Structure formats: structure tokens, C-alpha cells
Amino acid sequence: MKDNINWKSIKTVLLDMDGTLLDLHFDNYFWQEYLPEHWGKMNDMDAETAKAQLKDWYSKEAGTLSWYCLDFWTDRLKFDVLALKADVEHLIKYRPYAKSFLEKLNRNAAYSIIMVTNAHENLIKMKVEKTGIDVFFKRIISSHTIGHAKEEQAFWEKLKIESPFDLNETLLIDDNLTVLRAARKFGINNLLTISKPDSQNEEQDPEEFDAIDSFEKIIF
Numbered sequence: 001m002k003d004n005i006n007w008k009s010i011k012t013v014l015l016d017m018d019g020t021l022l023d024l025h026f027d028n029y030f031w032q033e034y035l036p037e038h039w040g041k042m043n044d045m046d047a048e049t050a051k052a053q054l055k056d057w058y059s060k061e062a063g064t065l066s067w068y069c070l071d072f073w074t075d076r077l078k079f080d081v082l083a084l085k086a087d088v089e090h091l092i093k094y095r096p097y098a099k100s101f102l103e104k105l106n107r108n109a110a111y112s113i114i115m116v117t118n119a120h121e122n123l124i125k126m127k128v129e130k131t132g133i134d135v136f137f138k139r140i141i142s143s144h145t146i147g148h149a150k151e152e153q154a155f156w157e158k159l160k161i162e163s164p165f166d167l168n169e170t171l172l173i174d175d176n177l178t179v180l181r182a183a184r185k186f187g188i189n190n191l192l193t194i195s196k197p198d199s200q201n202e203e204q205d206p207e208e209f210d211a212i213d214s215f216e217k218i219i220f
């Protein structure tokens, strides 16, 4: 689908990282397969039991800062989660045409390009080392630095103070529909989601939002 964004009215572009610019397959595979197997082995549990236990724990933290916090899981699971992530870092990849979209966006001086992510700072570092994605951004803002997940109004309130933007001249692209709803509640109306955040998984239902499958479709 083509986006319905009036690019002439946009000055600030807020971009999520995982599932938007980078393939969510890395994160999904890690949390749903690789970590449960590793943690199961450590605790003499078969993979299915480990997966079921972790699924229950994940669902209790969903949408909170803890869910996105590597320190939280390192503490809860009693091993270095970031170090384990490094085992599968070959799966860290750009989504289709995301890099050329960022290059094109950067060639136009009209835009202030800011990454807003729920990823933990150390994970951002790993992904930056792997992809060089940091060069495309004026600022990279982690919800862990702000102190609130993007699902919370407080994130947007603090973001606007730290890095002022005009609500009507701002576009947010994020694969997470709960985050888009929080941003809309705050007053951002130019919103886009991603139809296939994980290259190895089914398309998601974008519900009330416009969705793009590939950044190739964005014309500005």
C-alpha cells in the first residue's frame, strides 16, 4: 500500500528501529526460540516447558520498560542476555529498502530524523555496530534513557521537552500498534505502520492504521 502522508508538511520524522527499519526476525527468534532453549538447558528443562514458562513471564511484562530491559532479564534469568544475543547477531538486518529510505531522507535537509526506540542502550550499540544505522540520525532516543516505554504518555511528554517537535509536522513510523495509539493520543496524527515487521512471520493486521510493506513504496 502507498502511504497517505503529505510529505510537504513534515519536518520531523520519528522512526522506530526493530520491526520498522530492522528485521524483527532477529528479536523474535532470539526471545521465542534461542533464549528458551538456552535457559531450558541451564535449568534441566525441555524446550517446550521453558518456552511455556517464559511466554507466561513475557506476557506479564509486555508493553513495560522491563520487557525491553536487558538488565531486567539478565537479573531474572541469571545469565548475560546481551552476550547470548551476540550468538545470533548475524540475523540483524535492514528491512527491505529501509537503508535506501534513510539515505534518501538524509539527502533532504528539510527533515529532522530521530530514532525513538524501546530497545535497551546496549542492544542499540550492538545493532549500530552491525548496521551503521546511527549515521542516519540526528538523535537516537531510547525509552530506557527517558525512563518510560513508548506505550506510555510520559514517554511522549518527555520526548517533546527534550527534543521539541510540532505535533502537526511530525511523522512516526512504528510497527507497534500500541505505540502508534499512544502517540496518537498525545497528538501525533501522521502515523504509519509496517505490514510485515518479521520477514519470517505472517503479515500483521494494521487495524486502523495505514501500513507499508516496503520502504520502496514511500515517495516524498
Ligand SMILES: [Mg+2]
Pocket: 016, 017, 018, 019, 020, 174, 175, 176
Ligand atoms: Mg518496533
